[in-house]
Amino acid sequence: MTAAPLSPAAAPASGTDLLLWVAVPYICLAVFAVGHVWRYRQDQFGWTSRTTQLLEHRWLRWGSPLFHLGAFMVIGGHVVGLAVPGSWTEAVGITEHMYHTTAVWAGSVAGIAMVTGLGMLCARRLLTRQIRLRTDRSDKVLFPLLSAAVLLGITATFAHNVFGAGYDYRSTVSVWFRGLFVLQPHPEAIAGAPLLFRLHALTAFLLFAAWPFTRLVHVWSAPIGYLARPYLVYRRRATTPATAAADSRRAA
Amino acid sequence: MRVMAQIAMVMNLDKCIGCHTCSVTCKQTWTNRTGVEYAWFNNVETKPGVGYPRRYEDQEQWKGGWMLDKRGRLVLRSGGRVKRLLSLFSNPDLPSLEDYYEPVTYDYDNLISAPASPDMPVARPRSVLTGRPTAITWGANWEDGLGGAPENAGADPNLSGEWAQKVKFEFEQTFLFHLPRLCEHCLNPACVSACPSGAMYKRVEDGIVLVDQDKCRGWRMCVTACPYKKVYVNHATGKAEKCTFCFPRIEAGQPTVCSETCVGRLRYLGLLLYDADRVGEAAATPDEKDLLDAQRGVFLDPHDPEVVAAARESGIPEDWLTAARRSPVYDLVMRYKVALPLHPEYRTLPMVWYVPPLSPVLDAVDAAGGDQDDPDHVFAAVTRLRIPLEYLAELFTAGDTDVVGGVLMKLTALRSYMRERTLGEPGDDTALKAVGLTRGEAEDLHRLLAVAKYEDRYVVPAAHKEDAAALSAMEDRCPVETSGDPEPRKIMLGIPTLRRDTTAGGRP
Secondary structure, eight states: OOOOOOOTTOOOOOHHHHIIIIIHHHHHHHHHHHHHHHHHHHOSTTOSOOOOTTTOOHHHHHHHHHHHHHHHHHHHHHIIIIISOHHHHHHTTOOHHHHHHHHHHHHHHHHHHHHHHHHHHHHHHHHOHHHHTTOOHHHHHHHHHHHHHHHHHHHHIIIIIISSSOOOGGGTHHHHHHHHHTTOOOHHHHHTSOHHHHHHHHHHHHHHHHGGGSGGGGGGGOOGGGGTSOSOOEEOGGGOHHHHHHHHHHHO | OOEEEEEEEEEEGGGOOOOOHHHHHHHHHHOOSTTOTTOOSSEEEEESSOTTTTTTTOHHHHOOSEEEOTTSOEEETTOOHHHHHHTTSSOTTOOOHHHHOOOEEEOHHHHHHSOOOSSOOOOOEEETTTOSBOOOOOOTTTTGGGTTHHHHGGGOTTOOSGGGGGOOOSTTTOOOEEEEEOOOOOSSOHHHHHOTTSOEEEETTTOOEEEOTTTOOOOOHHHHHOTTOOEEEETTTTEEEEOOTTHHHHHTTOOOHHHHTOTTOOEEEEEEEEEGGGHHHHHTOSSGGGHHHHHHHHEEOTTOHHHHHHHHHTTOOHHHHHHHHHOHHHIIIIISOOOEESOGGGOSOOSEEEEOOSHHHHHHHHHTTOOTTOHHHHHHHHHHOHHHHHHHHHHHSTTOHHHHHHHHHHHHHHHHHHHHHHTTOOOOOHHHHHTTOOHHHHHHHHIIIIIOOHHHHBOOOOOOGGGHHHHHHHHTOOTTOOSSOSSOOOOOTTSOOOOOOOSTTSOO
8 A cells, every 4th residue: 555646736635634633733742842841840749750660670670671772762763764854865875775674674673672561561560469559540541542652653564564565654644744843734645644654643642742741751851961970969958959949939 | 178067876786775766756757658668767677687678788789889890999889870871771789679578557447347256356467569468478677686587697698707607596695786777878878879860969068868859750779879778769759768867857956856766865966077078089998997997087176276267168157166076976986986887898988877786795705604894804705706796897897806896895994994983983994094095084985875965965056047048948848748649738847647548559
């Protein structure tokens, strides 16, 4: 299954397409941005990875590194596939075939690692009673949503690009995705994509909307600064941020 | 010279009766909340014993504290910065809950709601984590008073040398003492150095090590890095928590809760001035047995005019300098040198020190038919009695028996001299001279260790008025709020919060 070549003169997008591929993404991105600002200002105390390693470590030991390292590769792959237009990669001498082969192989490895890891993390959450009891509302949204996005993504890749005839999402889905960020949305570009790709894109945007309200915020706290910081941290009592925050609350 | 002040503690182990009042009052004050049921900021363990969490002193296993690498540089035992970031996803050296113990509550409700029956209703134990009935198989103090010693105490990591083969756990031949432990508020804290978020810090003013609950992201590297395992993960909030040295009380010039409620009156609180510029060098001392002297070398004499001038320059207030000169901790650690740090070989330069217990030695003198009151008998026993001495050396001096032996002899000489004095005799000071004490010093040390008046034990200068705004800002904010509330609750310190249902899944 291949999409019709995209042309500027494509049929005008229907109302449903406008809703799904313009309105919903922008709403989700707005919630993502505003939600993060709100959460960061209001809930530093809740801003954490919410580790459960203390309660269960045997599954976590394999599941968590598999999931996280797989996710890093998958995110990297998405950045390249969605943000970089095909014409750019061809300009530096990477043919469509070379790109496609690399993407399918690396993507499959990363995807399988991520799915396996996520499966183990979900399994321990469901099967270990003390963790299940500590699963809160945000987790009950996050885990199904994340699983859906990941499973739809890997299924789309396998169905169309590993076992299928091949689908060049870079000329359709990527065009739509980039259009959103340069404020020139092309809903018609994705409207013709296979169902699995469309569902994957939709769940991904829902995940963005949920992001600031879940434990996913810990992504933004990846402690890279630790590599350069002096080992010992001294702080004056009078200038602790907690005090400053309390002062500002008082002033407000 | 960069002078800093540290509020430090000394415990006189001869007086500890293992009543656990310190642990209980500490728990009631700080950790009677969901998520830290298993955590004891202060605990009392029986030695010899495996401790809490199990075998925490085995750093080959738990990778706590610092060590010197092949080139003699000071590095965290748990690895470098890159390795730490790579183990964020799963920390291979984190104790699991089984290494502490599974916290339980009891079916108290059953005692009043059980239907009429010929049998007495019972309150069965129930896991706080799963809400299900459970068998209690371990606790924070399972081996109290050597309970289960033949089965468990042999696993004590301090029983490592050849001499350990001779340690007997048969009732008649064994020895024991209690070791109360809390956060050491180290000069070179490994937990602070391992925190990827920079949420842990040492306060400039009084050296108290704290976790900023707003900045902690739950990476749990501090738990591994602390060799005393005195940082805990709150499994409800996913953040690290630790002993706060009761800083709201300290700031008000009051002793910590554990000290205030100690029925044996064995705890001492006071200031020590130290040179922050020499901390790193002291922690990197090549020979472990020199670490004790190296750490003492970091401490500054508050009577020295040069030190006083430098302290004023770094902004230490005048009344704090007065308190530093009156500090019982300075007297025990530096003047009389009877206090020793717990496991100096971890290289964190800990700041809770211990006067080693004489009792195991005296018991052995008795058992050998000697006279406890004769310093000659006790001196002889101190040197001859290999087992407790080597065990104490393993705990307090990185294995150097001479140092522990010296302290025990000093305590023996003091005891025998003061006994004579109390009985109205002039007192023979030959033994005193042998251990380097004058009559006046002996009277002073006796007053400090044995009479132990409240005002002598606790010399805590209040925080300063110029910081009053900062202090009152902290007042409405418990540093360890409970998660899951729609908005941060204001918790007044000192007033117990509502008792929450501690069974995980609601009432069973």
